[in-house]
Amino acid sequence: xxxxxxxxxxxxxxxxxxxxxxxxxxxxxxxxxxxxxxxxxxxxxxxxxxxxxxxxxxxxxxxxxxxxxxxxxxxxxxxxxxxxxxxxxxxxxxxxxxxxxxxxxxxxxxxxxxxxxxxxxxxxxxxxxxxxxxxxxxxxxxxxxxxxxxxxxxxxxxxxxxxxxxxxxxxxxxxxxxxxxxxxxxxxxxxxxxxxxxxxxxxxxxxxxxxxxxxxxxxxxxxxxxxxxxxxxxxxxxxxxxxxxxxxxxxxxxxxxxxxxxxxxxxxxxxxxxxxxxxxxxxxxxxxxxxxxxxxxxxxxxxxxxxxxxxxxxxxxxxxxxxxxxxxxxxxxxxxxxxxxxxxxxxxxxxxxxxxxxxxxxxxxxxxxxxxxxxxxxxxxxxx
Amino acid sequence: xxxxxxxxxxxxxxxxxxxxxxxxxxxxxxxxxxxxxxxxxxxxxxxxxxxxxxxxxxxxxxxxxxxxxxxxxxxxxxxxxxxxxxxxxxxxxxxxxxxxxxxxxxxxxxxxxxxxxxxxxxxxxxxxxxxxxxxxxxxxxxxxxxxxxxxxxxxxxxxxxxxxxxxxxxxxxxxxxxxxxxxxxxxxxxxxxxxxxxxxxxxxxxxxxxxxxxxxxxxxxxxxxxxxxxxxxxxxxxxxxxxxxxxxxxxxxxxxxxxxxxxxxxxxxxxxxxxxxxxxxxxxxxxxxxxxxxxxxxxxxxxxxxxxxxxxxxxxxxxxxxxxxxxxxxxxxxxxxxxxxxxxxxxxxxxxxxxxxxxxxxxxxxxxxxxxxxxxxxxxxxxxxxxxxxxxxxxxxxxxxxxxxxxxxxxxxxxxxxxxxxxxxxxxxxxxxxxxxxxxxxxxxxxxxxxxxxxxxxxxxxxxxxxxxxxxxxxxxxxxxxxxxxxxxxxxxxxxxxxxxxxxxxxxxxxxxxxxxxxxxxxxxxxxxxxxxxxxxxxxxxxx
Numbered sequence: 001x002x003x004x005x006x007x008x009x010x011x012x013x014x015x016x017x018x019x020x021x022x023x024x025x026x027x028x029x030x031x032x033x034x035x036x037x038x039x040x041x042x043x044x045x046x047x048x049x050x051x052x053x054x055x056x057x058x059x060x061x062x063x064x065x066x067x068x069x070x071x072x073x074x075x076x077x078x079x080x081x082x083x084x085x086x087x088x089x090x091x092x093x094x095x096x097x098x099x100x101x102x103x104x105x106x107x108x109x110x111x112x113x114x115x116x117x118x119x120x121x122x123x124x125x126x127x128x129x130x131x132x133x134x135x136x137x138x139x140x141x142x143x144x145x146x147x148x149x150x151x152x153x154x155x156x157x158x159x160x161x162x163x164x165x166x167x168x169x170x171x172x173x174x175x176x177x178x179x180x181x182x183x184x185x186x187x188x189x190x191x192x193x194x195x196x197x198x199x200x201x202x203x204x205x206x207x208x209x210x211x212x213x214x215x216x217x218x219x220x221x222x223x224x225x226x227x228x229x230x231x232x233x234x235x236x237x238x239x240x241x242x243x244x245x246x247x248x249x250x251x252x253x254x255x256x257x258x259x260x261x262x263x264x265x266x267x268x269x270x271x272x273x274x275x276x277x278x279x280x281x282x283x284x285x286x287x288x289x290x291x292x293x294x295x296x297x298x299x300x301x302x303x304x305x306x307x308x309x310x311x312x313x314x315x316x317x318x319x320x321x322x323x324x325x326x327x328x329x330x331x332x333x334x335x336x337x338x339x340x341x342x343x344x345x346x347x348x349x350x351x352x353x354x355x356x357x358x359x360x361x362x363x364x365x366x367x368x369x370x371x372x373x374x375x376x377x378x379x380x381x382x383x384x
Numbered sequence: 385x386x387x388x389x390x391x392x393x394x395x396x397x398x399x400x401x402x403x404x405x406x407x408x409x410x411x412x413x414x415x416x417x418x419x420x421x422x423x424x425x426x427x428x429x430x431x432x433x434x435x436x437x438x439x440x441x442x443x444x445x446x447x448x449x450x451x452x453x454x455x456x457x458x459x460x461x462x463x464x465x466x467x468x469x470x471x472x473x474x475x476x477x478x479x480x481x482x483x484x485x486x487x488x489x490x491x492x493x494x495x496x497x498x499x500x501x502x503x504x505x506x507x508x509x510x511x512x513x514x515x516x517x518x519x520x521x522x523x524x525x526x527x528x529x530x531x532x533x534x535x536x537x538x539x540x541x542x543x544x545x546x547x548x549x550x551x552x553x554x555x556x557x558x559x560x561x562x563x564x565x566x567x568x569x570x571x572x573x574x575x576x577x578x579x580x581x582x583x584x585x586x587x588x589x590x591x592x593x594x595x596x597x598x599x600x601x602x603x604x605x606x607x608x609x610x611x612x613x614x615x616x617x618x619x620x621x622x623x624x625x626x627x628x629x630x631x632x633x634x635x636x637x638x639x640x641x642x643x644x645x646x647x648x649x650x651x652x653x654x655x656x657x658x659x660x661x662x663x664x665x666x667x668x669x670x671x672x673x674x675x676x677x678x679x680x681x682x683x684x685x686x687x688x689x690x691x692x693x694x695x696x697x698x699x700x701x702x703x704x705x706x707x708x709x710x711x712x713x714x715x716x717x718x719x720x721x722x723x724x725x726x727x728x729x730x731x732x733x734x735x736x737x738x739x740x741x742x743x744x745x746x747x748x749x750x751x752x753x754x755x756x757x758x759x760x761x762x763x764x765x766x767x768x769x770x771x772x773x774x775x776x777x778x779x780x781x782x783x784x785x786x787x788x789x790x791x792x793x794x795x796x797x798x799x800x801x802x803x804x805x806x807x808x809x810x811x812x813x814x815x816x817x818x819x820x821x822x823x824x825x826x827x828x829x830x831x832x833x834x835x836x837x838x839x840x841x842x843x844x845x846x847x848x849x850x851x852x853x854x855x856x857x858x859x860x861x862x863x864x865x866x867x868x869x870x871x872x873x874x875x876x877x878x879x880x881x882x883x884x885x886x887x888x889x890x891x892x893x894x895x896x897x898x899x900x901x902x903x904x905x906x907x908x909x910x911x912x913x914x915x916x917x918x919x920x921x922x923x924x925x926x927x928x
Contacts, residue, residue: 089728157832170912175662177725180908186859190897272883305859307736309664316731350740356735360728361721 003014003081025241031181033234040230046222061219068226068294070110070334071233075287077314077326078236079280085320086244087276088256092175093163093181095308096188097281098155101288102298103192104152106205107142109216109293113209126200136198145212152289153282156335161274161365168273173259182305189303204299211293222294224353229290233327252276253321317359328367401498413757423453425485428473432466432484432499440508449513449785455516458486461499462509464922478610507535515541518548530560537568537736539577551710554818563592570600579614586618589625590769596620629768634807638778644846646877647839648857649864650791653876654723654832655711656865659806661719662730665737666861667854669833673703673840674849675744678753693758696845704834704840711833717825723825737854744851752850761845780842787838792873793819794831804828879917883907901927 025033044067048057076098110124117125121136141147147279163184167177195201208216215221242250254262255269262269292298301307310333318329333355340348361372388594423446430442446454460466460475466484467474474492482511483490499507501678510532517529530548533541545565552558562584569654573859585593594795597619600606648670677699681803684695714736722729757776764774795801805825815821864883868875883903890899912915 009693027468066818090730166909166912170915172911173916175730176866176911178730179622179866180663183859183863183904183908187908189899190901194897307857309731313731313734346742346746351739353735353737353739356738357732359719360732361718361750362736364728 003064013176025238033238033308036234037231040234041155043184044226044230048223050218059108061222064222064226065294066072066338068222068229069291070285070331071229072291072294073227073311073314073334074327074330075229075236076235077283077318077330078233078323079283079287080241080315082240082243082276082283083280083322083328084315085326086249087252087273088259089163089273089277089278090178090312091181091280092178092305092308093155093185094280094284094311095303095305096185097160097284098256098288098307098311099188099192099298099300099302100156100159101152101285102292102302103199103205103288104155104285106149106208106298107139108145109140109208109211110200110205111139112211112213113207116209117207123199123384126195126203126361127198131194134212135311138198149289152285156281156285157278158287160278164274164277165270166371168277182308185303185308186305189300192300192303200299204297205292206297206299208293208296216293216296225290225294229294232286237327244323247273248272257355280329281300291341313356313359317355317363317366319368319370322366322368325368330368393426411839413454414594417615421900423451423457423485425472425483427451428457428484429471429566429774430578432461432473433468436505438500439505439551443508443512447515448543448777450488455513457515458509460484460499462506463514464498464501467496468499468572469493471870473499500771505736510535511537513546515544519551520546523554525652526545526552526554526557527560530557530564534560534564534567537564537571539572541568545651557842559588563590563596566593567641568756570596575608575611578611580607580876582611582614582618586621586630589622592625593618594622597865626770628796631679633771634774635885636771638885638888639881640781640883641888643781643885644839644843645860646880647780647784647842648836648861649868649876650787650878651835651839652861652865653868653873654791654835655829655861657876659828659832659870660723660726660729660805661829662726662733663719663832663860664730664733665714665740665854666733666836667856667858668737668740669707669854670742670840670843671713671849671851672706672740672852673837674755674844674853675748675753675840676703676706676837677841677844678849680756693760696758696761696841700838701840703837705837706835708830711819711825711836712830715829719829720825737858741851741854747854748851751850752848755844760911775843780846783838783842787835788873789876790837791831795873800824800827859904863904866911867907867917872917889919 031183044064046349047057048061048064051058053060066355078345079200080094081089095362113124115122117128119125119128121128122357123132127135133380135142165173167180170181190205191197191371199205203231210216244252250273251262251267251269255272259269274336288302314329314333315326316329319325333352336351337348340351361368365372423713427442427446431446432438433439434442457475459465462476465476467476470493472488474496475482475484476492481490482488487600514529514532517525520526520529521551533545545561547566549558549561549565552561553688560606566581566584566588568586569577572578572581582597585597597615601612601615601619606612648666651669652663652666655661655666658714677696680699680702681695684692684698688695700902714733718732718736738798761779762774762775764772765778766772793801795804803814804827805817806819807821807824807828808816811821814824839857840853843849843857847853864879865876867881867883868877887899887903890902894902
């Protein structure tokens with residue numbers, strides 16, 4: 001074959017032009033944030049813990065668990081939006097960072113089980129099963145909550161930093177980057193599947209009993225985790241909001257729209273890309289750490305190619321480059337998932353598949369973009 | 385040690401015919417002497433009662449004597465039909481009781497006891513029975529006997545084995561007997577015999593011989609330094625001889641894996657390499673090809689069972705057409721609107737793959753389906769004692785080469801190929817020259833999809849066919865295309881073969897999972913070094 005067979009399809013601008021608001025948040029925006037904080041901090045605990053179960057206003061434990069889980073997903077989607085929506089780099093490896101954070105938390109929770117496991121041993125059950133006498137080296141800090149929480153941030157951050165440094169230095173872009181992040185995730189998944197790696201093989205970690213000495217399944221603990229997740233999500237949202245309006249954020253968007261021009265202007269994109277990529281990975285790691293105690297299980301399926309791509313679809317459905325979009329997307333898709341898997345389990349994958357196709361074909365700016373377009377149209381009609 | 389099954393069957397048939405003939409003659413001769421019992425009452429009793437060592441010694445003495453009545457008695461013994469009472473052994477078959485020595489009907493006394501055979505005794509009895517069968521005229525019976533004998537091969541069996549070896553005419557069985565002889569000698573109490581055994585095993589150089597030698601090496605009861613040295617020498621010799629077969633085996637499995645990767649990646653080289661569509665549903669197009677093969681197989685099984693061996697001839701075009709049709713629909717319905725936006729095609733095609741998988745689950749069920757090899761594809765060539773090349777793998781390698789050649793010719797020599805190349809190089813100009821670019825896009829995409837279907841047809845012959853079939857190959861096939869360099873078919877070939885071989889060689893010393901991880905890491909590192917793949921495009925076409 002000769003080198004004449006090239007792929008030079010006309011490259012259209014993949015990203016929509018986004019007008020960035022001058023101030024970080026308008027007064028309306030701050031009100032919305034305040035409402036969100038009050039909802040998470042006051043309303044949800046009161047409705048769940050204080051309002052009696054029979055009441056129409058009662059927030060069920062199921063709903064708390066579901067919303068708590070989706071808020072973790074929303075953090076992932078927000079992280080994905082920073083790297084994909086604002087910097088134009090599609091990562092299929094965010095499932096890995098999420099899982100790494102989750103495993104970090106899971107290791108601590110496994111040690112918290114203590115002697116209550118089915119073997120009544122000091123070591124986690126799966127290690128007893130493998131006939132290990134002591135914990136392996138990477139479990140050295142697993143007794144300490146603080147140390148594990150530092151690892152939750154450090155491990156995904158470091159992995160992302162090293163991987164990103166080499167990838168961005170070699171100017172790996174676009175699809176190539178997506179595919180090698182997927183390969184990295186795939187390799188990690190195979191590694192975690194092995195029993196010898198010391199992460200419980202394909203069963204992963206489960207059957208947690210307590211966190212910080214408090215029983216993990218009791219309603220007040222669940223509510224505390226819920227509140228913590230909600231506040232983390234709001235905090236990350238505000239941080240992202242601030243970030244994209246700084247000069248740093250502007251350069252990111254410039255890199256997304258015309259990387260070579262940014263370079264000609266004298267910027268080196270490497271540091272910018274690396275910083276946002278690492279930050280994004282850390283956010284996912286924290287989301288994973290919040291997810292595991294609420295869901296009660298972590299296993300290598302979180303690293304499957306599917307979960308990485310799903311994070312991208314939450315972001316795309318909600319609307320890229322619009323910060324609130326990915327949060328809406330995560331809630332919409334996962335809400336639909338929990339409804340479908342109960343009502344019509346066999347149709348869920350059809351729906352999800354169709355959603356992927358329809359959103360990419362007809363809603364390139366997601367739900368938020370669609371609503372905006374509709375509003376603008378109405379406004380124009382009113383003015384005319 | 386596998387034999388071509390047709391040969392075994394043929395030999396068995398001849399053997400059976402001969403046996404029947406001999407039996408007829410023998411029956412005629414011995415009709416009058418039917419109850420000839422040479423087994424004495426003491427002998428029968430000594431095998432049946434007492435402590436195991438004494439029983440075994442008695443048994444071996446009788447085996448060496450070649451007593452004609454022994455086999456029948458042993459069979460009764462093995463089937464737990466023997467009872468002992470007052471120094472005599474009886475064969476009890478239902479209500480019928482016979483004296484073991486005379487064969488005449490007898491009455492059991494009240495205190496008759498069951499003969500109990502523990503594991504050791506059972507295997508001795510089996511071996512003794514086998515020793516009797518070793519003289520059989522039937523090759524299959526002899527093979528069975530040799531098999532039974534090998535389980536209890538020790539020094540005491542040497543005379544029997546030697547006798548059988550002298551009489552054995554079948555070359556295959558002779559080799560097996562020699563192996564058993566060496567095994568028996570290796571456990572001998574005489575150091576000279578053990579050394580002789582190591583030499584025999586070194587000559588033999590089969591994986592079984594190596595296992596025997598290693599077992600003896602690890603045995604702490606072996607103290608004689610001379611024997612130890614001889615063991616080491618023999619082991620080295622066997623290892624050297626076997627190494628060739630092993631390397632060739634790894635090479636072959638590597639090429640086999642490479643050809644599968646190549647088939648999986650060739651279609652992608654068109655849809656991704658030439659058209660820029662990141663088709664995550666490529667694996668599902670392969671799955672459709674595999675299910676098309678399954679459907680054709682079922683049609684043949686139900687309607688033309690006589691021609692079942694040739695269903696594959698129809699399955700190949702069927703799988704191509706099925707996947708190509710789905711591909712054409714996808715191109716017209718989805719990817720057409722996404723040209724030039726590779727990341728969007730990635731997401732949309734992922735959605736397509738979810739729907740196709742769920743669709744297959746609804747149609748065929750979530751379980752794997754059975755696709756059977758045609759009979760001419762099962763079996764393999766025996767090249768060395770430790771190297772067999774399975775026919776189905778060989779067929780797939782040939783098939784991959786065939787698909788590669790036809791695709792190369794199609795792109796390089798035909799009018800359609802010319803159009804595809806012109807459209808991918810310069811779409812507006814091709815359009816100006818009168819090429820119907822939209823139609824060419826559809827044709828090219830369904831060609832890529834059809835090749836995926838062919839890959840699925842090939843995969844159905846060596847692995848499970850299920851809704852998840854494609855998922856296992858999607859990461860691998862993208863690795864191949866990216867590694868080879870986008871738009872480079874030659875690069876795809878090198879990358880597929882390279883990855884296949886590296887994977888199998890690493891598997892040899894790191895195990896399958898670690899090898900796979902290492903390969904992925906190697907690819908990731910390689911892409912960091914050469915982002916454009918093995919064969920980077922040069923000049924204007926290598927756009928920024």
